[in-house]
Amino acid sequence: MYSNFLPNTIAFLEQLFDRQATPAAAQWLKEKQNLVRSSETGKDLYLPFSAAPRYVGKSMLSLTPDELEQASQLRKGFNPTNWTTDQLARTILLLSLPHDNADNYSKTILKLFGTADMGELVALYAALPLLPHPEKFVAQATEGIRTNMGNVYEAIALNNPYPFENFIEAAWNQLVLKTIFTGKSLHKIYGLDERSNPDLARMLSDYAHERWAAGRTVTPELWRPVGPYINETIISDIKKLFASENETEHEAAALACTQSSYPEAQALLDQHPLLKHKIKEGQLNWSHIGQKAITA
Structure with missing residues (x-):
């Protein structure tokens, strides 16, 4: 099932990116995608993932209602309304990394979490529901709800189906409470009613x-x-x-x-x-x- 989902997701994200990026940015991303796809160790992901804002910018995406509907149909709960061009490019790179070996794939991604700045963390957490082997990132996501960085917390907690699908009840309850503590709206927590307890x-x-x-x-x-x-x-x-x-x-x-x-x-x-x-x-x-x- 995921083998069909992944290429469809990449194609959709590429379509969004190509519509809003400059030709130079699109060419840069295509070259880095090819490099990442052929990476045997995953290390070829790190530099372009970090450098993305310099080459593709950080503009807010402008999505049509049809594109938002397509995102939801592609992946229930997927809502890239507040994404930026660099976040989109970074997600495409994450999905381009070879993932047949779950342990190798997750180690590469988790290493990114360990060195990421705020913008990189936003991209990583928001991308979780799209990544292969989502079960490998539950501990990282659970740890992430403790962050004091507002943008990073929103990437985990709001408009993101990953916690709904993967958090144990205690972690889910903590997410809801912290959303209230930090003055954010519960309206954007995906699956709030279904996970009430x-x-x-x-x-x-x-x-x-x-x-x-x-x-x-x-x-x-x-x-x-x-x-x-x-x-x-x-x-x-x-x-x-x-x-x-x-x-x-x-x-x-x-x-x-x-x-x-x-x-x-x-x-x-x-x-x-x-x-x-x-x-x-x-x-x-x-x-x-x-x-x-x-x-x-």
Whole structure:
């Protein structure tokens, strides 16, 4: 299966690159691709991977809706919206490296992680869901969520299906919590609803209590993974949201109740018929809350 995926992915990325790069940059990348493809040890990847910005620039990609749809069809969850030309070139080089030997391939890539600057780390982490032998990079990705570099963290946590597919529950929960700690929107975490779990709900409720005790607020998005696990303890949090003067907190509380089968949550929702109606009619959803968080 992967043997078909890889050439299709490279062809798609090359198409994006050729459309937005200069002829000189395209020629440079083609030459380095050929060099990397014929590399027996993988060492021929290191220099062009590092030098890419000097030869291809660091411009933001401009993707059409059709190209974004093609990316999603090629690899579910793949979203290169915020990629740059050097990131694209680096990913093409990573995918051009011979990968028949999983250990050799992963050692070469992991060595890059060990010496990478911030831009290189962004490219490496964002490329993980496209790389052969993804299981070889779980420890590195799990370690990566501890980074204090915002751009690098976003490359791992946001618009990236790799954590959803590969992280154990503890690492996944830590990713969600850190996304909230760092003020980023949960809306961009791929697979957030599918990976919600009771431990995460408890941790998020505890975090909200700590913030409230300190006189601070919490993002209304926090309640998205909590909704399915409302219980006799968490229901008091939902009541607090409904009692708030903040309209978005009311909306988040209603959405959380909609996700819940807990009888008291359903009873609370019935007390807010307008919000219940908006949810039923598709006028209010977590994407709506997420967009508010992004623009706040």
